[in-house]
Amino acid sequence: MHDVAQHANVSIATVSFVVNDSKPVAPATRERVEQAMRDLGYRRNSVGRALARGKTFIIALLYPALQHHFSTTAVRFFTSAAAQARERGYNLVLWPISNEAEQVTELTATGLVDGVLLMEVQLDDSRVDELERRKTPFALIGRTRDTEGIAFVDVDFESTVEAAIDHLMELGHTRFALIDGGYGSGNLSGYGPVARARGTFGEVTAQRGLSGVMLTCDENSEAGRELAAEFALEHREVTALLVMNEHAAPGFVAGLRRAGIRIPDDVSVISIGSSTDMAAMADPQLTLMISPAVELGRMGVDAIIERIENPQHPLPQTLLACTFTQGGSASRVRG
Amino acid sequence: MHDVAQHANVSIATVSFVVNDSKPVAPATRERVEQAMRDLGYRRNSVGRALARGKTFIIALLYPALQHHFSTTAVRFFTSAAAQARERGYNLVLWPISNEAEQVTELTATGLVDGVLLMEVQLDDSRVDELERRKTPFALIGRTRDTEGIAFVDVDFESTVEAAIDHLMELGHTRFALIDGGYGSGNLSGYGPVARARGTFGEVTAQRGLSGVMLTCDENSEAGRELAAEFALEHREVTALLVMNEHAAPGFVAGLRRAGIRIPDDVSVISIGSSTDMAAMADPQLTLMISPAVELGRMGVDAIIERIENPQHPLPQTLLACTFTQGGSASRVRG
DNA sequence: CTGAAAGCGCTTACAG
DNA sequence: CTGAAAGCGCTTACAG
Numbered sequence: 001m002h003d004v005a006q007h008a009n010v011s012i013a014t015v016s017f018v019v020n021d022s023k024p025v026a027p028a029t030r031e032r033v034e035q036a037m038r039d040l041g042y043r044r045n046s047v048g049r050a051l052a053r054g055k056t057f058i059i060a061l062l063y064p065a066l067q068h069h070f071s072t073t074a075v076r077f078f079t080s081a082a083a084q085a086r087e088r089g090y091n092l093v094l095w096p097i098s099n100e101a102e103q104v105t106e107l108t109a110t111g112l113v114d115g116v117l118l119m120e121v122q123l124d125d126s127r128v129d130e131l132e133r134r135k136t137p138f139a140l141i142g143r144t145r146d147t148e149g150i151a152f153v154d155v156d157f158e159s160t161v162e163a164a165i166d167h168l169m170e171l172g173h174t175r176f177a178l179i180d181g182g183y184g185s186g187n188l189s190g191y192g193p194v195a196r197a198r199g200t201f202g203e204v205t206a207q208r209g210l211s212g213v214m215l216t217c218d219e220n221s222e223a224g225r226e227l228a229a230e231f232a233l234e235h236r237e238v239t240a241l242l243v244m245n246e247h248a249a250p251g252f253v254a255g256l257r258r259a260g261i262r263i264p265d266d267v268s269v270i271s272i273g274s275s276t277d278m279a280a281m282a283d284p285q286l287t288l289m290i291s292p293a294v295e296l297g298r299m300g301v302d303a304i305i306e307r308i309e310n311p312q313h314p315l316p317q318t319l320l321a322c323t324f325t326q327g328g329s330a331s332r333v334r335g
Numbered sequence: 336m337h338d339v340a341q342h343a344n345v346s347i348a349t350v351s352f353v354v355n356d357s358k359p360v361a362p363a364t365r366e367r368v369e370q371a372m373r374d375l376g377y378r379r380n381s382v383g384r385a386l387a388r389g390k391t392f393i394i395a396l397l398y399p400a401l402q403h404h405f406s407t408t409a410v411r412f413f414t415s416a417a418a419q420a421r422e423r424g425y426n427l428v429l430w431p432i433s434n435e436a437e438q439v440t441e442l443t444a445t446g447l448v449d450g451v452l453l454m455e456v457q458l459d460d461s462r463v464d465e466l467e468r469r470k471t472p473f474a475l476i477g478r479t480r481d482t483e484g485i486a487f488v489d490v491d492f493e494s495t496v497e498a499a500i501d502h503l504m505e506l507g508h509t510r511f512a513l514i515d516g517g518y519g520s521g522n523l524s525g526y527g528p529v530a531r532a533r534g535t536f537g538e539v540t541a542q543r544g545l546s547g548v549m550l551t552c553d554e555n556s557e558a559g560r561e562l563a564a565e566f567a568l569e570h571r572e573v574t575a576l577l578v579m580n581e582h583a584a585p586g587f588v589a590g591l592r593r594a595g596i597r598i599p600d601d602v603s604v605i606s607i608g609s610s611t612d613m614a615a616m617a618d619p620q621l622t623l624m625i626s627p628a629v630e631l632g633r634m635g636v637d638a639i640i641e642r643i644e645n646p647q648h649p650l651p652q653t654l655l656a657c658t659f660t661q662g663g664s665a666s667r668v669r670g
Numbered sequence: 671c672t673g674a675a676a677g678c679g680c681t682t683a684c685a686g
Numbered sequence: 687c688t689g690a691a692a693g694c695g696c697t698t699a700c701a702g
Contacts, residue, residue: 383695
């Protein structure tokens with residue numbers, strides 16, 4: 001910047017004004033400065049800028065990678081979020097840490113990031129408390145039990161589960177099961193999507209006089225196979241299955257076939273909150289409710305930037321439903 | 336830091352010395368300073384530090400997300416790399432940009448990162464030229480055609496493909512096929528892993544008098560299904576299949592079954608450079624050569640940090656083979 | 671062993 | 687419209 005100033009015969013202040021377009025500059029001067037920048041291949045140093053402005057334009061995406069699997073959906077989300085951050089002049093840093101509140105402090109206290117985007121949120125999440133206490137701007141992908149005073153973007157699992165049940169009811173099904181991924185290890189408070197799906201599934205089946213059983217399995221294909229074997233023995237009455245566990249789904253479907261259960265002839269399956277990629281891994285390809293990962297990523301970034309730039313504005317709080325996509329795993333009930 | 340100094344009755348220089356352990360400090364003084372830091376909950380500001388040291392301790396991981404799929408393997412790699420960076424006092428930033436050299440400049444020129452880790456490297460990669468020109472420290476996960484003067488960590492596809500062929504030959508197979516993911520769209524120069532796998536497959540089958548056909552399909556299950564249908568018609572003689580395309584593999588296997596080809600009874604399959612997660616999605620679960628993703632991530636980070644900290648040291652250049660894992664898709668040839 | 675001071679590359683009142 | 691100067695939070699010769 002010093003060199004540019006000299007080259008253009010102005011002060012470094014003036015260079016700063018044209019770089020940031022922060023104060024009026026005479027057209028002739030501006031032209032000289034811009035020419036100098038081009039000649040010297042100048043780019044403003046982001047560290048100097050960060051120190052002077054007290055702002056780094058970096059957002060951290062906290063993904064507790066050790067705890068849950070990295071799903072295709074999460075990856076889509078992440079890619080979209082990074083692109084949107086870039087679009088808005090920020091950088092998105094993926095910070096694979098555990099769910100400990102303490103580690104969150106570590107990150108925010110050194111001043112490296114302007115704000116934090118949390119994923120894999122628990123109904124009661126200690127990280128949220130910690131961020132509130134430290135007054136670090138944050139937004140959630142997901143939501144806590146009580147969303148008062150919290151910025152978030154989340155999938156509307158309630159309406160999504162209901163829509164899936166609707167679809168299967170229209171096909172004549174009345175005996176349902178839900179398979180989810182459980183709460184993972186040692187988290188008493190519960191993982192939001194699972195808790196909400198179970199709640200809605202229970203309510204809706206009860207209200208409509210449907211039978212509904214809930215099963216859980218680990219998030220991998222092998223666990224899916226095992227559960228399928230068990231399922232084939234103990235739940236022959238079920239004809240309609242909601243699976244909210246995209247990693248276990250292909251294995252589960254394979255397991256059913258091995259047990260002589262045909263899809264969709266004997267049992268219809270809808271995968272919930274998954275991606276087409278994963279649904280296509282199963283045979284037959286699964287009918288699914290696609291998770292709005294790309295939108296979530298974009299809106300999540302917008303939400304955290306809104307918190308950073310306009311903390312006094314109303315809190316962004318958005319729910320997005322999954323979109324139904326036809327596959328080969330759901331059909332009219334037999335008989 | 337100012338507050339801490341005051342609180343402990345020392346100069347800020349002394350505080351810096353104890354924080355960084357950069358100069359001898361009297362035990363009593365050190366204790367006072369540490370007490371003050373604890374009392375005030377002080378953490379050194381990383382931006383101030385970065386400016387003073389001319390170093391940000393940030394490494395960018397360049398993953399051209401738009402071009403290739405995000406595989407489970409890549410995700411494992413990424414998680415491992417981030418952990419290792421953290422371990423060594425650096426932060427890893429995922430920067431989802433296209434393969435354009437220009438965008439690489441954009442990133443490095445603003446001084447935000449100390450070095451760059453490149454993934455999805457092409458045999459002739461314009462990003463590499465650009466980084467060399469700008470004298471930005473970098474290391475590759477993958478490698479260019481000519482690795483002279485380049486720091487890299489890569490999968491040893493040559494030995495991996497040969498090992499897979501060995502294994503299948505021991506089971507009595509002589510008629511082979513290779514299915515890869517192709518070069519993606521519009522990249523004339525070629526994607527390293529595919530080029531190297533094809534090269535080795537061609538050489539080894541020729542040397543040993545095996546028959547070998549090479550097929551390509553897009554990286555998704557649907558494409559796998561389609562290719563399987565075609566394969567079933569045109570390559571009935573093949574009994575041993577190497578698949579280096581983890582997204583297409585489950586679909587391909589499902590397609591073979593639909594065409595009446597049994598695995599492993601009629602055809603044996605080994606998936607190359609995949610992860611157990613993905614291999615388990617297929618039915619039967621695939622026998623595979625596991626990509627050393629975690630090691631690659633760790634060693635890739637070590638390599639770039641070595642370049643940053645000791646540019647005069649010899650270049651890190653490492654090849655890692657995949658490890659064989661038994662699944663249910665490879666068996667002795669019939670008859 | 672400790673401190674005063676310069677400097678890292680910017681931004682931003684303030685003065686002109 | 688332009689510039690001189692202070693300051694952002696650190697680190698690091700240099701002096702003592």
